[in-house]
Amino acid sequence: MMKTLVTFLWAVAFVSYSSSQNTAGTEEPLPGPDATGATVVEEEDPFFKVPVNKLAAAVSNFGYDLYRQKSSESPTTNVLLSPLSVATALSALSLGAGQRTESTIHRALYYDLITNPDIHGTYKELLASVTASQKNLKSASRIVLEKKLRIKSGFVPPLEKSYGIRPRILTGNPRIDLQEMNNWLQAQTKGKISRSSRELPKDISVLLFSAAHFKGQWVTKFDSRKTSLQDFHLDEDRTIRVPMMSDPKAILRYGLDSDLNCKIAQLPLTGSMSMIFFLPVKVTQNLTLIEESLTSEFIHDIDRELKTIQAVLTVPKIKLTYDGEVTETVKQLKLQSLFDSPDLSKITGKAIKLTQVEHRAAFEWNEDGAGEAPRPSAQPGRLAFSLDYHLDKPFIFVLRDTDTGALLFLGKVLDPRGP
Numbered sequence: 001m002m003k004t005l006v007t008f009l010w011a012v013a014f015v016s017y018s019s020s021q022n023t024a025g026t027e028e029p030l031p032g033p034d035a036t037g038a039t040v041v042e043e044e045d046p047f048f049k050v051p052v053n054k055l056a057a058a059v060s061n062f063g064y065d066l067y068r069q070k071s072s073e074s075p076t077t078n079v080l081l082s083p084l085s086v087a088t089a090l091s092a093l094s095l096g097a098g099q100r101t102e103s104t105i106h107r108a109l110y111y112d113l114i115t116n117p118d119i120h121g122t123y124k125e126l127l128a129s130v131t132a133s134q135k136n137l138k139s140a141s142r143i144v145l146e147k148k149l150r151i152k153s154g155f156v157p158p159l160e161k162s163y164g165i166r167p168r169i170l171t172g173n174p175r176i177d178l179q180e181m182n183n184w185l186q187a188q189t190k191g192k193i194s195r196s197s198r199e200l201p202k203d204i205s206v207l208l209f210s211a212a213h214f215k216g217q218w219v220t221k222f223d224s225r226k227t228s229l230q231d232f233h234l235d236e237d238r239t240i241r242v243p244m245m246s247d248p249k250a251i252l253r254y255g256l257d258s259d260l261n262c263k264i265a266q267l268p269l270t271g272s273m274s275m276i277f278f279l280p281v282k283v284t285q286n287l288t289l290i291e292e293s294l295t296s297e298f299i300h301d302i303d304r305e306l307k308t309i310q311a312v313l314t315v316p317k318i319k320l321t322y323d324g325e326v327t328e329t330v331k332q333l334k335l336q337s338l339f340d341s342p343d344l345s346k347i348t349g350k351a352i353k354l355t356q357v358e359h360r361a362a363f364e365w366n367e368d369g370a371g372e373a374p375r376p377s378a379q380p381g382r383l384a385f386s387l388d389y390h391l392d393k394p395f396i397f398v399l400r401d402t403d404t405g406a407l408l409f410l411g412k413v414l415d416p417r418g419p
């Protein structure tokens, strides 16, 4: 099991006031420089003993693997993924797999580390939790099969029961099939993901399709009057102007990770979710060091260790989309055999194999949020501690469900203008 050693160095210290006036009632005291130390993650964390959280950690670790692979394939462009929707399609496919292929998929999804015998039942619970209406997350996955395929009757009921998925059999007419896919996607995401014009390849045997949309609602909304064009440093030499939201007195959770040389901040979203930002101290498009440390356990630790502070915050407005395939990416995650000669004998008697993994994602945040911040009352003449947190250079963001710990979306923002 991945063991993570986290060292947080608190480079900030609050100026303590002798005044008894409560200016920041929600803030926990930060440990001073002397309190710096290493925390070894306990594998027996009670959080991971809850079956749905344990499963969420497993599929999220697959998600970080998928992201790392995708990011290494795209060193100079943004990356946007909803790994959970990809994991869902794979997990669903494993219901149609014989033992050899089932093990292959289960290893990729880290199910081999789970003792829970009812993975698929727990997955249903996870899906119900993360797609609850207050989460604003639309996520859909699907198994698409070659035309005229005869499906074994035993395959469909468990698929529908745990994943709400009905396998789709292609007609073989590219125009009709594309239209049907677009219609399905529109229905599943309530029209939030635009229609694709990318035709499906002709030689499909098994295609996995996954899509997700998310529009963030901050717990504390940004004041749109404070949004303005500001610098974003693409790299050491190039700077662009982009719309940046700002909050001069944001309350956020923060930590400086000296090993990763990055500033981590967490902002809460409505629906028990949060956005975690990883911002390198120096401008760079090489985020490898941070990426390599991303695991469910590490993120869980961060969630516990960050300290509440007040900061001058600037965040670029973001609207990112992805419409493409992650076939080659998935292959690299020890899943090549699914594309060669897998055992999918619980789906059909015919020899079929995975040919394509499609992914669509749309992700957005702007000023929108639930309410105004409860402001600490500023007293004139008092020294106000303030830290700057400006997302004005390439960064990574992680959208996490606080209830289960599930990774819902993940992105590398090298250029906030998109795509």
Ligand SMILES: *[C@@H]1O[C@H](CO)[C@@H](O)[C@H](O)[C@H]1NC(C)=O
Residues within 6 Å of the ligand: 286, 287, 288, 289
């Ligand atoms: C990116 O950073 C990593 C770790 O710091 C380093 O090993 C790697 O060589 C860098 N890659 C590039 C392309 O500079």
